[in-house]
Amino acid sequence: MTPVTSGALLGLIAGLGLSMVVVRLPVLRRPRLEDRLGPYLRDTNRPSRLLTSRRSVTPFPALEHILEPFVADASRALERTFGGSASVRRRLEQVGRGTTLEQFRAEQVFWGAAGLLAGLITALLLSAHGSFHAVALLAFCVICAITGVLARDLWLSREVTRREQRIMAEFPTIAELLALAVAAGEGAVGALERVTRISRGELSRELGRALADAHAGASLAQALEGIANRANLSALARFVDGVAIAVERGTPLAEVLRAQAVDVREAGKRALLEAGGRKEIAMMVPVVFLVLPVTVLFALFPGFYGFSFSG
Secondary structure, three states, X not given: OOHHHHHHHHHHHHHHHHHHXXXXXXXHHOOOHHHHHHHHHOOOOOOOOOOOOOOOOOOOHXXXXXXXXHHHHHHHHHHHHHOOHHHHXXXXXXXXXXXXXXXXXXXXXXXXXXXXXXXXHHHHHHHHHOOOOHHHHHHHHHHHHHHHHHHHHHHHHHHHXXXXXXXXXXXXXXXXXXXXXXXXXXXXXXXXXXXXXXXXXXXXXXXXXXXXXXXXOOOHHHHHHHHHXXXXXXXXXXXXXXXXXXXXXXXXXXXXXXXXHHHHHHHHHHHHHHHHHHHHHHHHHHHHHHHHHHHHHHHHHHHHHHHHHHO
16 A cells, blocks of 8 residues: 555545534534424424334444434435435335335435445555555545445335235235135125235235225225325226226126236236246347357367368
């Protein structure tokens, strides 16, 4: 490690430490007017923070509690920098874990810190084995931190996609169970209660949430529309519309549910055929670019060898 690189890294660490100390000075942490007047303008008193349950986003809850003010400031900075709160809230609803936007931003901060730590370790290893410019190493660390923040957002989108796939895989079975319950004489609400009681899965939990909304005062159609809005699946939206029309107009609900299950199974078969076609094309890549050149080389090598021997 060169003296310039070592000095730059030590200066960076010292600067980060001094900035954290300065930011937490009482002079710079004066309460805002909103914080001072808020307790007197709210309708209800804020519950004690000692009685609220805390959800840790890291395996180290004590360290997380110590760094909570810094994480909150960094989360607000991320919110101002990246934005997209509406999209993030919608995807958090689709995941269905009850994670708030503030908790997700805190997770992004920790992922970014992990990326920054990985970048610092890599920069130290690179500087130890060669001479690299300090500015390039600093830019590499910043890129690693930004990559960690964006990776958490991409992981959330992947979680949404996986959950939608699980819901579509469970949907035909749930629809047929509902059809059997309705054909046996149960009403729409009774059939939903029976199915949610005997089944497990993402769709079953969504139906249980819809039942809770219906018991809270919403109509069954409105509660089921909440499922369609959260899941954002066309097949589930058609299912909700069919159930709502059958309940409102008195049409046979069992036939509607069976037809919905058949449609989803056919859509699953088409998706499998499409996936098989894509995999078949992907399988041609190693054949064309790896196996075929080696075969041609083995076929032509004896001729080239014979020409060189005869020459």
